[in-house]
Amino acid sequence: MIKVEEARKLILTCDDRVRHVMEVSLEDALGYSLAEDIISLIDMPPFRQSSMDGYAINIGDSSNYKVIGEIKAGDNHDFHLTSGEAVRIYTGAPVPDTSNAVLIQEKIEVEDDQIFTEETPDSGMNIRPIGEQIRKDELALKAGVRINSAHIGFISSVGVNKVKVYSKPSIAIVVTGNELVTNGLVLPYGKVYESNGPMLRSMLASEQYNVPEVIRVEDNYESTIYTLGTTISDNDVVIITGGISVGKYDFVGRALKNLNVQEIFYKVNQKPGKPLFYGKKGNTSIFALPGNPAAALTCFYIYVYPLLKTLEGASKKELNSLNLSSLSNYNSKETRAQFLKAVIQEDGVQILGGQSSAMLSAFGEANALIFLPENTFNITKGDKVKTILLPW
Amino acid sequence: MIKVEEARKLILTCDDRVRHVMEVSLEDALGYSLAEDIISLIDMPPFRQSSMDGYAINIGDSSNYKVIGEIKAGDNHDFHLTSGEAVRIYTGAPVPDTSNAVLIQEKIEVEDDQIFTEETPDSGMNIRPIGEQIRKDELALKAGVRINSAHIGFISSVGVNKVKVYSKPSIAIVVTGNELVTNGLVLPYGKVYESNGPMLRSMLASEQYNVPEVIRVEDNYESTIYTLGTTISDNDVVIITGGISVGKYDFVGRALKNLNVQEIFYKVNQKPGKPLFYGKKGNTSIFALPGNPAAALTCFYIYVYPLLKTLEGASKKELNSLNLSSLSNYNSKETRAQFLKAVIQEDGVQILGGQSSAMLSAFGEANALIFLPENTFNITKGDKVKTILLPW
CATH class of the missing domain: 3.90.105.10 (Molybdopterin biosynthesis moea protein, domain 2)
Incomplete structure (x- = not known):
């Protein structure tokens, strides 16, 4: 069983997609x-730009200036000022070459075409130099x-x-599981409503991926191998939910094997999401996410999300994370690494109840996941914990 | 001049939109x-559900059980087990009423139709009770x-x-400013490229609002009052960029006054974004954001964003924020409240260079804003600062 850190490293280095460049x-x-x-x-700004409403001056010897014109934002006038002259100017307007300071209007007294200032103007005052923000060709x-x-x-x-x-990677979502009934239909005994398909679709939509229709596969070997064969050859990434296990009813596992999908890892030493599968066929990545909704959501953000970012050529591949003080005590006998649903507060991060992998309700409140390394049995209020921010 | 906190309070309490409910x-x-x-x-789960692959048993006196059948996920079989009997069962499958524990397959030895366990099974073991996650009508x-x-x-x-x-609020974006040239055209002296329109549109798109076409208004009074009059009567929110000021060229200010737009606040004691205007006409909210791109962006997330969330009936109205340790020293003579572009790191938040309000480049790196209250002149590494997380 692979460790979380190793599994993530394998994902992040798996950058073998032939990316298509488009304008x-x-x-x-x-x-x-x-x-x-x-x-x-x-150059930005492309000209010497006034940062204030006021008067552009050619600094003179006395405290009064003669106003010889006016320049609004967008004007292309270029007055020639001699020492002791000024033009009325507005924020964003071009400062004449012959002006070396802008006086703020609030600090000026005006009388006809004369202005008076009590300030000693500094050269360059209230003028944004050409290219202050960025230079041409930078x-x-x-x-x-x-x-x-x-x-x-x-x-x-x-x-x-x-x-x-x-271009974005093309993605297929394949939902498996005989126990699943489409939402809106009557629920017979032994069945549950399918929720991973709609959830994965909306996670992809939120991240501006092309959102595929969810493909439901019948619970038999022929349908499974046909559907997986075509989706794998047609897409960069195939996300299967329902997981794979061992045994005679695991049509997904058998189909992947017979399609010659190479296992990169299967089973991660984590909770939730232990039975995660990641494989490759050619340049196509195949995930089998656990069927439990909360485990599927965690595996999506911890493994699928960084892979998608890698494949699309993004230099930032992971959700933002930071070390925060825990606002909760937490005890566990779990030896696996854990991802805990959590909510960030002003002064730290609070661990939510309902951490079972079938529990999606806690995700209704959660906006973060806390990562606890293997063999973390106790968290005490005030301990720093690695907190991964969910994108909402 | 109003304080940041008061301005934000006025925004958050401005919940007077007649909201339309749709299915x-x-x-x-x-x-x-x-x-x-x-x-x-x-009830979720709707039936007693096995949380493991293994054997559902009716706990007996000895450590061996007779296997009388099999239940896969999705099956609706309900075997009648007597003490000492078992059925093969898979994760997610319904546990028969006559079974009171599930044994994990890894801890079982199988011989023909007999299984042996060394565990002493606890009643309820590996069975998710009906409604564990949520009850019907809850x-x-x-x-x-x-x-x-x-x-x-x-x-x-x-x-x-x-x-x-x-329903979502309807939003118009109106761009004003004689100095603005549409991107892609030649840039004459005294002009700059218009960037607030595309930026605001993409901020709205990222938040799943209907994205309006950007309306450019000519720099004269007639066009301005006509455009503002129609957009105000047709929308819940009108976002004007280019700001308002005082003086003979301020067509926006005059038009808003003559359209009887009520000023809720004008000028906030903050940097960037001091010349922010917020007004109301009937149920329509009108913002005039400063023309400086970085100031417009800050004002959007600190004021417009919470208003939009309020108008659409969201209970969470503001971006996530938390107190983090500063990783930077910062000195300023600024008496106004400040919003500093910043980037969160593992162990705190780093203040970025390029804080001038015309500087958008720092936002290329930023994923957070630090809020400094009025008269904050020094931040020393390790000080806790209020950090507002930007939505990317």
């Missing part, structure tokens, strides 16, 4: 990873950045409106 | 807020919960496939 308009780039560095097309964003809203604003401001990004 | 299928419910409590339609999720992927899994598992949610 998209910036508006459509949210959630894609950059396939090239973004280089600024301009690196704006590195290849591998997964584009968020702030990046879209930044890229836009440096004049770039098309970007080269990596 | 959506669970698949389409991601990112909507529940308009009603979700009540479980079933509360599953409260009205006001904004539905995430875990909720979709949970709701699905309790048999609910349609939910009543609140």
Whole structure:
């Protein structure tokens, strides 16, 4: 049985997808990873820019200036100021070459075309120099950045409106299990409602992946090998829920074997999610997630999520995590590594009740997972625990 | 000038939208807020469920049992076991009423139809009782919960496939500023590329709001009052970028005044984002965000975001925040409250360079904002600082 850390390392180094590069308009780039560095097309600001409403002056000997004109944001006037002259100017407007300071309007007295100041103006005051934020041809964003809203604003401001990004991996979700009934139908004795399919779909949608229809497979060997064979050859990633086990009813395990899927690991020394399977066929990754919903959710964020980020060329591959003080005591006889549902608070992280792997209700409140290494039997309030932030 | 805390309080209590309730299928419910409590339609699990692969037994006097049948997950068999009898059983399968424990297969020796155990079985062992996770008619999720992927899994598992949610607020983005040029065009002297529109659109898209086309308004009074008049009457929220100021070129300020928009607050004692305006006309909220991109981004997450969550009926209205140790020293002469771009690390939060309000580049790295109250002049490494987590 493999350790959590080793399993995660195997996932993160499994970067063998042939990525397709495509050019998209910036508006459509949210959630894609950059396939090239973004280089600024301009100096930003492109001109000496006033950072205040006030008066651009050519610093003179006395405390009064003669106003010879006006420049609003967006104007392209370039007045020629001599010493002791000023122009009325507004935030964002270009400061004339012949001006070396901007006086703030609140500190000025005005009389006709004359202004008076009590300040001794410093050269460069309230002027943003050309290229203060970024220079033309300088690196704006590195290849591998997964584009968020702030990046879209930044890229836009440096004049770039098309970007080269990596295509997303194609993903199939295959749900197995004779006990599953589609939500909305009557529930016969011995059956439960299928919930992993809709949950996985919405997790993928939240992360801006193309959301596949959930494929339900009948509980017999022929259907299983046919469905897995086609989804594996058609996709970069196949996520099977229902898990694999050993024994005569494990059609998934037999099918994967007969399809020559190479086992990378099977069973991780963790709770929940011990019977996790990860395999490869060619460049396709195959996960079999445990059927228990909370175990499936944990395995998705701890293993599938970093693989997807790796395959799409993102340099940041994992959820944000940090060490926080536990606000709870916790005792366990568990020798496996544990992922505990938790909720972050102002001053630390609280462990939630309902940690059984079949328990999804605690995830209704949870916004984090606490990772406890193997053989952690006691957590005392105040202990630092590794906290992985869920994306909501 | 209003304080940050007061401005935020005014936003959070501004819950006067007439919310429309709609029924959506669970698949389409991601990112909507529940308009009603979700009540479980079933006991979950709905039957006594085996949590292991093994043998369901009727506990007898000796350590061997006679196997009289087999129950797979999804089967509806109900064998009648007498003392000393067993059935082969698999994880998720229904345990017969006449069985009171499940033995794990790993601890069993099998010979023909006889099994032997060295354990002394406890009553109820490895059986999930009916309704362990939730009882029929019990509360599953409260009205006001904004539905995430875990909720979709949970709701699905309790048999609910349609939910009543609140409609989303309709939002308009209006971009003003004579200095702005659409990305992709040539940049004349005195102009800069427009970046707030695309940034705001992608922030709204990331939060699953209907994404409006960005409306550009010409820099004259007639266009401004016409555009603002129609967008205010057609939407729940109007976000204007470019800000308002005082003076003869402030068409936005004059138009809002002449449209009888009531000022709730104008200017917040903060950096960046001091010239923030928030007003109301009827049930419509109007923001004028500062034109500086980083200030606009900060104002969006600190003020607009909680208002949107309030209007859509979400009980959780603000980004997650927590107190973390600063990993940086920071000095400032600023008396206003400050929002600093920052990045969380394993052991605390690091303050980024480039805090000027025109600097968006630091947001390329940032995943958090540090809030410093008024008159905070020094932060020393190790000090606890309030850290607001950005949603990426």
